[in-house]
Amino acid sequence: MGILGIASLIALPVVVVASYGFQPAGEVWQHLANTVLTDYVSNSLILMAEVAIGTLLLGVSTAWLTTMCRFPGRRIFEWALLLPMAMPAYIIAYTYTGMFDVAGPIQSSLREWLNLQYGEYWFPDIRSLWGAGAMLSLTLYPYVYLLSRAAFLEQSVCVLEVSRSLGNGPWRTFFRVALPLARPAVVAGLSLALMETLADYGTVQYFGIATFTTGIFRTWFGMDDSAAAAQLSTALLVFVFTLVLLERWSRRKMRYHHSGQRHQSLPGFVLQRHQKFGAILICSCTLFFGFLLPAGQLAYWAVKTRYMINADFLQLTLNTISLAAGTALLALLLALLMGYGRRLSPDRFTISAVRVAGMGYAVPGTVIAVGVMLPFAWIDNSVDHWMQMQFGISTGLLLSGTLVALVSAYLVRFLAVSLQTVEAGLGKIKQTIDESARTLGATPGQVLGKIHLPMLKGSLLTAILLVFVDVMKELPATLVLRPFNFNTLAVRAFELASDERLMDSASAALTIVLAGILPVILLSRSIRNSRDKNDTPT
Amino acid sequence: MKSSVKLAILTTTLTLSASAMATEVNVYSARKEALIKPLLDQFTSASGIKVNLVTGKADALLKRLKSEGANSPADLFITTDAGRLHRAKEADVLQPISSEKLDAAIPASYRDPEGYWHGLSVRARVITYIKDKVDPKSLSSYEGLADDKWKGRICIRGSGNIYNQSLVASMIEANGEAATQAWAEGFVSNFARPPKGGDRDQVKAAAAGVCDLAIVNTYYLGAMIHSKDENERTAASKVALFWPNQSDRGAHVNISGAGITKSSKNKDAAIKLMEFLASDESQAWYASVNHEYPVKSGVEWSATLKTWDTFKADSLNLSQLGKNNPTAVKLMDKAGWK
Numbered sequence: 123m124g125i126l127g128i129a130s131l132i133a134l135p136v137v138v139v140a141s142y143g144f145q146p147a148g149e150v151w152q153h154l155a156n157t158v159l160t161d162y163v164s165n166s167l168i169l170m171a172e173v174a175i176g177t178l179l180l181g182v183s184t185a186w187l188t189t190m191c192r193f194p195g196r197r198i199f200e201w202a203l204l205l206p207m208a209m210p211a212y213i214i215a216y217t218y219t220g221m222f223d224v225a226g227p228i229q230s231s232l233r234e235w236l237n238l239q240y241g242e243y244w245f246p247d248i249r250s251l252w253g254a255g256a257m258l259s260l261t262l263y264p265y266v267y268l269l270s271r272a273a274f275l276e277q278s279v280c281v282l283e284v285s286r287s288l289g290n291g292p293w294r295t296f297f298r299v300a301l302p303l304a305r306p307a308v309v310a311g312l313s314l315a316l317m318e319t320l321a322d323y324g325t326v327q328y329f330g331i332a333t334f335t336t337g338i339f340r341t342w343f344g345m346d347d348s349a350a351a352a353q354l355s356t357a358l359l360v361f362v363f364t365l366v367l368l369e370r371w372s373r374r375k376m377r378y379h380h381s382g383q384r385h386q387s388l389p390g391f392v393l394q395r396h397q398k399f400g401a402i403l404i405c406s407c408t409l410f411f412g413f414l415l416p417a418g419q420l421a422y423w424a425v426k427t428r429y430m431i432n433a434d435f436l437q438l439t440l441n442t443i444s445l446a447a448g449t450a451l452l453a454l455l456l457a458l459l460m461g462y463g464r465r466l467s468p469d470r471f472t473i474s475a476v477r478v479a480g481m482g483y484a485v486p487g488t489v490i491a492v493g494v495m496l497p498f499a500w501i502d503n504s505v506d507h508w509m510q511m512q513f514g515i516s517t518g519l520l521l522s523g524t525l526v527a528l529v530s531a532y533l534v535r536f537l538a539v540s541l542q543t544v545e546a547g548l549g550k551i552k553q554t555i556d557e558s559a560r561t562l563g564a565t566p567g568q569v570l571g572k573i574h575l576p577m578l579k580g581s582l583l584t585a586i587l588l589v590f591v592d593v594m595k596e597l598p599a600t601l602v603l604r605p606f607n608f609n610t611l612a613v614r615a616f617e618l619a620s621d622e623r624l625m626d627s628a629s630a631a632l633t634i635v636l637a638g639i640l641p642v643i644l645l646s647r648s649i650r651n652s653r654d655k656n657d658t659p660t
Numbered sequence: 661m662k663s664s665v666k667l668a669i670l671t672t673t674l675t676l677s678a679s680a681m682a683t684e685v686n687v688y689s690a691r692k693e694a695l696i697k698p699l700l701d702q703f704t705s706a707s708g709i710k711v712n713l714v715t716g717k718a719d720a721l722l723k724r725l726k727s728e729g730a731n732s733p734a735d736l737f738i739t740t741d742a743g744r745l746h747r748a749k750e751a752d753v754l755q756p757i758s759s760e761k762l763d764a765a766i767p768a769s770y771r772d773p774e775g776y777w778h779g780l781s782v783r784a785r786v787i788t789y790i791k792d793k794v795d796p797k798s799l800s801s802y803e804g805l806a807d808d809k810w811k812g813r814i815c816i817r818g819s820g821n822i823y824n825q826s827l828v829a830s831m832i833e834a835n836g837e838a839a840t841q842a843w844a845e846g847f848v849s850n851f852a853r854p855p856k857g858g859d860r861d862q863v864k865a866a867a868a869g870v871c872d873l874a875i876v877n878t879y880y881l882g883a884m885i886h887s888k889d890e891n892e893r894t895a896a897s898k899v900a901l902f903w904p905n906q907s908d909r910g911a912h913v914n915i916s917g918a919g920i921t922k923s924s925k926n927k928d929a930a931i932k933l934m935e936f937l938a939s940d941e942s943q944a945w946y947a948s949v950n951h952e953y954p955v956k957s958g959v960e961w962s963a964t965l966k967t968w969d970t971f972k973a974d975s976l977n978l979s980q981l982g983k984n985n986p987t988a989v990k991l992m993d994k995a996g997w998k
Binding site: 157224230240241327328329332340345347426491495502506519522523602603604605607609614617620625626 | 693712713714715723727729731817818854855857858861869870880889895990993994
């Protein structure tokens with residue numbers, strides 16, 4: 123029952139927004155259908171397809187290589203490949219535009235050297251639909267990488283060996299055995315990436331691509347029609363919900379845990395020379411385009427401008443990190459509660475409540491912010507009213523405009539991330555283990571503490587890291603819900619960038635990235651160690 | 661309910677709300693921190709009144725004001741674009757004020773007739789052209805940009821942007837909806853490329869040879885001229901500014917401005933802050949830091965503004981922009997303005 127309550131609370135803002143949709147929306151729909159709706163739908167779908175292909179290719183291949191193969195630099199790639207995650211997508215979009223746009227240094231020098239005019243040569247236009255897909259893939263592939271790597275680490279080597287001994291080659295083993303076994307994790311990573319793609323506003327807006335999300339903003343604020351905007355948001359949610367259900371349905375009868383009792387050390391395939399070269403090339407290209415190149419550009423700008431690096435900056439960093447860490451822990455706690463709620467009492471109500479609670483991730487931050495704002499303001503104003511009636515005292519706003527409201531919005535938006543990760547981890551623990559433990563007299567709490575926690579450690583850390591980094595980057599909800607005189611790095615970076623002061627925004631953007639590096643390294647290490655511990659023979 | 665429980669609730673809420681007692685001004689600002697905080701700090705050191713600030717996107721802040729209702733802590737709502745100020749007035753979150761200082765400083769066309777909001781700085785949306793390629797005599801007005809001779813030669817940002825929406829809203833007011841629709845279709849067919857990026861990007865694209873004309877707000881051009889980025893300075897040096905519609909209604913201008921919220925608990929201090937923002941020093945600050953025009957006449961213009969010469973501004977009552985905004989957005993959709 124408690125689980126149901128929490129899930130409903132988390133789902134409330136999404137429901138609030140959807141409820142706007144019941145107001146009549148006038149002739150806006152007719153207008154949209156006649157003019158831009160086809161663009162919204164087709165652009166969003168193409169973008170999703172691009173990001174799906176991009177993140178799967180980059181994420182799964184690098185995860186497999188760094189987990190299963192031996193090649194020079196592997197230990198560095200293991201954590202370094204996570205770094206692009208700390209890069210907000212719109213920032214990477216700005217830096218790439220700065221470099222590759224018509225007016226950027228590369229095309230300018232090209233024109234100068236070859237003595238060409240604009241239009242006399244072909245150059246890929248970075249600010250296009252494929253460009254947006256590339257930007258989002260480069261910043262979102264770490265979701266797939268992280269979760270599939272965790273899955274590969276947990277995989278039983280015996281299964282792979284059996285496959286090889288039955289005559290499957292390494293490729294076939296990968297595609298027929300390892301990948302299907304890792305499917306829940308890969309899909310969890312992919313759906314996070316796709317939900318974030320749907321919610322993205324900064325990148326597509328800067329690139330001039332009309333998607334469903336830009337359409338929601340346009341309808342809401344430009345045409346001042348909140349009902350039609352809410353209906354658009356709801357349509358988006360239904361679409362996401364359907365996708366998630368379809369995927370679950372397609373693997374409804376499968377279970378993904380191993381029945382073997384023994385884990386061995388990972389094989390560490392020794393690669394031949396050209397294979398080593400290939401592995402290094404794949405990993406370093408991903409790292410280069412996803413992180414080194416844009417971070418290098420930011421560093422160059424930051425050094426050049428030295429904008430706003432002062433005591434104030436330390437406060438910003440502190441605000442950002444404590445907010446991110448606090449939210450990450452809270453989100454993990456809630457995700458554990460819900461994950462277990464589903465596992466222990468898998469009734470339909472609980473399951474669908476948990477599903478709806480995870481929908482917030484696909485909703486643009488501003489929409490969530492409004493969904494959070496309304497119920498909080500309602501509670502505050504009701505309390506105030508009651509106090510006025512009882513004591514003649516005005517209490518004002520107790521929760522609105524405080525960190526409570528802000529953290530709630532983060533939870534609504536990012537709970538999906540920790541939930542997906544925790545569930546992917548839980549899915550790997552056989553129900554029979556629970557049953558044996560319970561038969562031997564362990565309480566549910568003991569099962570959790572003594573058996574699940576050690577087995578889940580990798581997934582839990584992953585969940586913390588993902589939410590931590592997401593909160594650090596979060597912008598729209600932070601902007602509108604934060605208390606007076608409270609800023610974060612993302613707010614600072616955005617304000618300058620949106621004022622088209624790209625170079626000045628570099629120092630704040632770079633600090634977000636730097637602040638993300640340390641936890642990334644620490645967590646990557648613990649995730650690896652989680653495997654080592656499990657390796658001890660039982 | 662038991663009285664002890666009541667007492668407990670009473671004491672906790674009292675402690676929680678005690679912080680709201682001191683004289684302070686709480687500001688919700690859609691102007692970015694870098695463009696408002698320095699002025700607020702000056703105000704604090706001059707008056708001793710503390711200013712608390714939240715910045716954000718105008719529409720979202722307005723939603724926050726609205727949902728917080730009578731208990732909102734905000735005293736002052738600062739935003740760019742008159743359309744949004746008008747929307748705040750319509751949403752019933754502002755209150756009218758009368759201040760002799762403000763009325764004397766701010767011309768009537770830049771404030772709400774009933775005193776719900778006051779403009780604090782002015783910006784114009786102008787045509788810039790590549791000096792080597794365009795004879796300024798071939799330019800005349802926004803309307804003239806739909807002419808076939810500009811086919812493939814115009815850069816402008818997307819229609820999701822409020823500056824473009826306001827420009828079209830002002831044209832709807834001047835020429836009517838049907839004529840503006842026809843104009844927009846011609847104008848869009850003259851675009852050199854699908855709209856992308858911000859205002860500065862249009863000037864950079866023009867300088868790189870993508871187009872010959874770029875539509876841009878004056879302060880962006882000013883910022884480019886003084887940019888730390890050499891590429892921006894070079895690009896800005898290749899274009900010149902043309903004031904459109906000088907022989908008829910004047911160039912399209914917009915404002916940034918502020919209004920006192922309906923829920924304000926520190927109204928006097930908030931009015932004091934607004935008067936400070938309309939004072940000579942503050943007005944000169946806008947010009948020197950962000951290359952905006954002062955609303956107050958008689959304030960010395962910065963050197964950059966002087967190089968652009970004086971101009972005739974559209975005298976349209978700016979609240980009209982807010983009223984026409986939804987029509988403008990739909991009109992741009994129909995014209996295929998991405």
